Amino acid sequence: MTSRETGKKEAHKPADTGSAAHVDAATTLPAAMTGRASPAKAAVGNEPVFAYIASLPQPQRGIAETVDALAARTLPDLRRSVKWGMSYYGVGDGWCFSCGGFARHVKLMFVNGDALEPVPPVTPVGMGKSTRGVELESIDDVDELQIVAWMRQATSVPGVGKKR
Numbered sequence: 001m002t003s004r005e006t007g008k009k010e011a012h013k014p015a016d017t018g019s020a021a022h023v024d025a026a027t028t029l030p031a032a033m034t035g036r037a038s039p040a041k042a043a044v045g046n047e048p049v050f051a052y053i054a055s056l057p058q059p060q061r062g063i064a065e066t067v068d069a070l071a072a073r074t075l076p077d078l079r080r081s082v083k084w085g086m087s088y089y090g091v092g093d094g095w096c097f098s099c100g101g102f103a104r105h106v107k108l109m110f111v112n113g114d115a116l117e118p119v120p121p122v123t124p125v126g127m128g129k130s131t132r133g134v135e136l137e138s139i140d141d142v143d144e145l146q147i148v149a150w151m152r153q154a155t156s157v158p159g160v161g162k163k164r
Helices: 046-054 060-074 144-154
Strands: 079-083 086-091 094-101 106-110 132-136
Touching (some): 046 060, 046 079, 046 086, 060 086, 060 094, 060 106, 060 144, 079 094, 094 144
Antiparallel strands (some): 079 086, 086 094, 106 132
């Protein structure tokens, strides 16, 4: 989804002291970022996610930092984790969406994306059958209003891993 497709105004990168923008790390493209998720180790918490995002090259890092900052601003009690080489976000017991850097884009995937309005356009290969999302190639592809709306919708229903 690009700014031309949504008719949005130019995106700007939000400043947020609780985001990945404030962590220094290596800037080389992880070897596995040739079409698959990175080899980042699974870990729960803010710091592993910030380190994962900081390891991404530009423009993926800037896009992931923006998504992370939007999540931090939008969702009270936000939880972060690195799983399957991507950052995962949730509230309560479940994980609701993920954000991962790939060779030419960042995938923002919503676990129950087929229930969102509007339904995000990308059906990812190898993820759950109800997962939908967007592929963001540049910071200009970040439609902040739409992404925030999807984040709020996605966290209003139980996510993956929710205890029954």
